[in-house]
Amino acid sequence: QSALTQPASVSGSPGQSITISCTGTSSDVGGYNYVSWYQQHPGKAPKLMIYDVSNRPSGVPDRFSGSKSGNTASLTISGLQAEDEADYYCSSYTSSSTLVFGTGTKVTVL
């Protein structure tokens, strides 16, 4: 199972909106509404930001939103803040009854 494809880096200024894409296939992202997004700060454990494509766990700011179209899922961060600078990973359930993570995206707040 190959990793889902994410851009290596995305950057934006405070207050701006950015979108991170996560491209898979019909056997994972496109086939199921089980896409999650995780935020990871250096040296820390990942944190769940979005589950099942577009649902936010309690405590996650509504600046974070998720969507999906075909084989590509997206995470949008609106009103970018300094503390949003981190690595972001998508994950998806697959037709092989496994999970697969994305390659990861480093978000830089300019």
Next chain:
Amino acid sequence: EVQLLESGGGLVQPGGSLRLSCAASGFTFSSYAMSWVRQAPGKGLEWVSAISGSGGSTYYADSVKGRFTISRDNSKNTLYLQMNSLRAEDTAVYYCAKGGALWFGEKGADYWGQGTLVTVSS
């Protein structure tokens, strides 16, 4: 408060074995799937294995199938990962993660431990 505490990591020679444990507290352990996810130094996240709440269903990444075994003891609120025939490429921080549902595929992994480092080297 949900807490996940991994233990059992360390240095092991290629071909050796190691058993990781994850002690869970703050939630009804048997009601949720659990997973192991690893991260090699400077690399991205890699899903390793998952187990249903009852322990009756287990799932593995191709990279560890046949070498690793996931299990759980719901009476002790503890998750395990038995790792055999270890290779240099298994070197990573291993995270224990709580699923958001009984089945590991949905609702993501909503709580994570701090991880335990496994180093495979001679």
